[in-house]
Amino acid sequence: DIQMTQSPSSLSASVGDRVTITCRASQGISNYLAWFQQKPGKAPKSLIYAASSLHSGVPSKFSGSGSGTDFTLTISSLQPEDSATYYCQQYDAYPITFGQGTRLEIK
Amino acid sequence: DVQLLESGGDLVQPGWSLRLSCAASGFTFSSFAMNWVRQAPGKGLEWVSTISAGGANTYYADSVKGRFTISRDNSKNTLYLQMNSLRAEDTAVYYCARGLKARGIISYDYWGQGTLVTVSS
Numbered sequence: 001d002i003q004m005t006q007s008p009s010s011l012s013a014s015v016g017d018r019v020t021i022t023c024r025a026s027q028g029i030s031n032y033l034a035w036f037q038q039k040p041g042k043a044p045k046s047l048i049y050a051a052s053s054l055h056s057g058v059p060s061k062f063s064g065s066g067s068g069t070d071f072t073l074t075i076s077s078l079q080p081e082d083s084a085t086y087y088c089q090q091y092d093a094y095p096i097t098f099g100q101g102t103r104l105e106i107k
Numbered sequence: 108d109v110q111l112l113e114s115g116g117d118l119v120q121p122g123w124s125l126r127l128s129c130a131a132s133g134f135t136f137s138s139f140a141m142n143w144v145r146q147a148p149g150k151g152l153e154w155v156s157t158i159s160a161g162g163a164n165t166y167y168a169d170s171v172k173g174r175f176t177i178s179r180d181n182s183k184n185t186l187y188l189q190m191n192s193l194r195a196e197d198t199a200v201y202y203c204a205r206g207l208k209a210r211g212i213i214s215y216d217y218w219g220q221g222t223l224v225t226v227s228s
Contacts, residue, residue, distance in 0.1 A: 032212070032214075036152070038152075043202055044144075044202070044218050046215055046218070049214045049216075055216055056216075087151065089154075091212050091214045092212065093212065094157075094166050094212060095168050095169065096157075096212070097154065098152045098154070100151050101152075
């Protein structure tokens with residue numbers, strides 16, 4: 001199985017900051033990488049697919065990059081509503097696997 | 108608007124069976140693969156199963172293979188997950204999610220609100 005490792009596990013940032021979350025795959029997955037946002041008690045929301053393509057309706061403050069084994073999610077101009085847990089997911093091979101999540105707190 | 112509405116979650120005893128449903132609306136259901144993803148209390152997301160648009164191809168996580176069956180009724184725009192021989196470790200919120208295309212290994216765009224399955228004696 002392909003293991004997905006996110007870093008950091010949690011981070012705290014201020015309103016207006018820009019943050020980057022990293023996701024590393026245990027083997028190359030081309031660009032078959034997605035990012036999801038989940039707020040407490042809510043269903044996940046799809047942000048990015050194919051490493052860098054934004055889903056419809058997702059604001060451009062979210063951006064993704066990477067290929068192969070190393071990927072990043074960058075969130076700019078942080079606002080209180082960006083407080084959430086973010087997950088990466090590989091869909092290069094079954095079983096589909098997720099990272100363990102990164103909890104983002106807005107100070 | 109795309110809507111996915113899960114139902115069927117319940118409190119059951121170990122070894123029991125349960126069937127989850129996901130009613131879809133707002134899109135051509137038969138054109139998209141569908142998925143089940145679960146989340147145990149306080150834990151991360153875990154892929155459970157995927158079914159292709161026509162229903163011919165199904166895929167399962169090893170943790171549920173042989174116990175769970177994914178299926179769909181395209182005439183009713185509904186996705187199902189038949190869960191047998193339930194274990195305590197199956198306790199989770201189960202989400203259905205629409206795939207990005209009809210078949211293949213895919214990610215998701217829309218998610219339902221989830222339904223809670225609790226397995227406990």
